[in-house]
Amino acid sequence: MAISNRVNQRTVLLLISLIQSGGRDKPISLSDLAEFTGIPKPTLVRWFKEAENGGYVIRAVKGKRHHFIVSAKGLALLNGVCELISSGEKPIERIAGEVFTGLGEGAYYMSLEGYRREFLKHLGYEPFKGTLNLRIISKSAIYSVIKWIEKVRPVIVPGFTESGRTFGSVRIYPVRLNGELCHAIFPERRHYNADVIEVISKDNLRRKLNLKDGDIVTVDLLSWD
Ligand SMILES: Cc1cc2nc3c(=O)[nH]c(=O)nc-3n(C[C@H](O)[C@H](O)[C@H](O)COP(=O)(O)O)c2cc1C
Ligand SMILES: Nc1ccn([C@@H]2O[C@H](COP(=O)(O)OP(=O)(O)O)[C@@H](O)[C@H]2O)c(=O)n1
Known part of the structure; x- marks a missing residue:
């Protein structure tokens, strides 16, 4: 009803x-x-x-x-x-995150053919060229993310060599950001600590969800099944 x-x-x-x-x-x-x-x-x-x-x-x-x-x-x-x-899937955990701007490196890595090919193969879409950065503010939420990563089996995009440079592997996990299904990625080599999640999607999430720096978003930590 x-x-x-x-x-x-x-x-x-x-x-x-x-x-x-x-x-x-x-x-x-x-x-x-x-x-x-x-x-x-x-x-x-x-x-x-x-x-x-x-x-x-x-x-x-x-x-x-x-x-x-x-x-x-x-x-x-x-x-x-x-x-x-x-209704909808049951998240393993639900946390809050704050949108922030990084150094613009995500767009570079997300443009590399070696990654794009694999994202399309595993996720079924060509991601927007960039990563949306979320800072996790509370200690308990950081702990939830650590536990989630331990519990859920990731999809792993292997590292590769391109133009003489080596790029590291990337672990991928499903998430919902303000209800929108997207993916969190954890590059093997990354600048950020455990208090940051980088999110990818086929869409420009800032535009689609009308997000700006400082906005608080809901992040559902999901599993693949
Ligand atoms: C798909 C992907 C692959 C990455 N691979 C590497 C890598 O091989 N080596 C490295 O130093 N950083 C790598 N990074 C991490 C970036 O250096 C950086 O930590 C992250 O993307 C945040 O950048 P931003 O907030 O400045 O956009 C990778 C990032 C992404 C999105
Ligand atoms: N799916 C995505 C990925 C990135 N973005 C945004 O696109 C821009 C370029 O991504 P980036 O990873 O190079 O930038 P920063 O994360 O360093 O700010 C940033 O403003 C991201 O927040 C987005 O809105 N939706």
């Missing part, structure tokens, strides 16, 4: 609270829910009124006690929320 943006977020929170309190398949009283969640009764009364008007809960009154059942529409709404969250 697609979630309408008119759905009240309080209703979603209320339904989650009901289910956490054991109300997925049986009625829960207002008092029990207040006790379980610590949400004041008057607040719950208001939230239940909204949810009832929307058809997301069913009220059953016995004496002074009000019981609530999650309706079929309420369950469908929560399933819609779950689908929204779980």
Whole structure:
């Protein structure tokens, strides 16, 4: 079920609270829910009124006690929320990175035929000539990257010799940058330390994702399967 943006977020929170309190398949009283969640009764009364008007809960009154059942529409709404969250692949980790400009060397290396041929073969596209640099600010995120690199088997582009000069191998890993599927590359010989990721893509990412130096991006660290 697609979630309408008119759905009240309080209703979603209320339904989650009901289910956490054991109300997925049986009625829960207002008092029990207040006790379980610590949400004041008057607040719950208001939230239940909204949810009832929307058809997301069913009220059953016995004496002074009000019981609530999650309706079929309420369950469908929560399933819609779950689908929204779980759509797409599950990243191994998710970190933040900051865009910065380097010395312009990425464009040179990414233009070399010896690399371009292999990128096309392994990734199925001809990358934009350059690497988008991301600085990882937090220590825990740097640690996540180190663990990710250890865990995921890389695609390896071998080194080669061209015009008498030797170029090193490059390890490649899949990533999503602000939701866009791209690849992180780790050249065997590189200037940067563990706090920098270089990202390649068929597109000019600055243009496509409207990025400039200092912007913070979301990086999903993925595996190949
Ligand atoms: C595909 C690729 C291959 C590279 N191979 C080498 C290499 O063989 N030797 C080297 O000194 N640096 C190599 N580098 C690393 C660059 O020297 C540099 O660390 C990196 O690309 C960052 O450059 P920038 O931020 O100035 O653009 C390579 C970079 C890329 C993208
Ligand atoms: N897929 C890519 C690769 C590089 N770039 C950008 O293209 C420019 C040239 O890349 P580069 O690697 O030579 O430059 P620097 O990383 O040294 O700044 C830089 O501004 C990169 O950030 C991009 O927008 N999208």
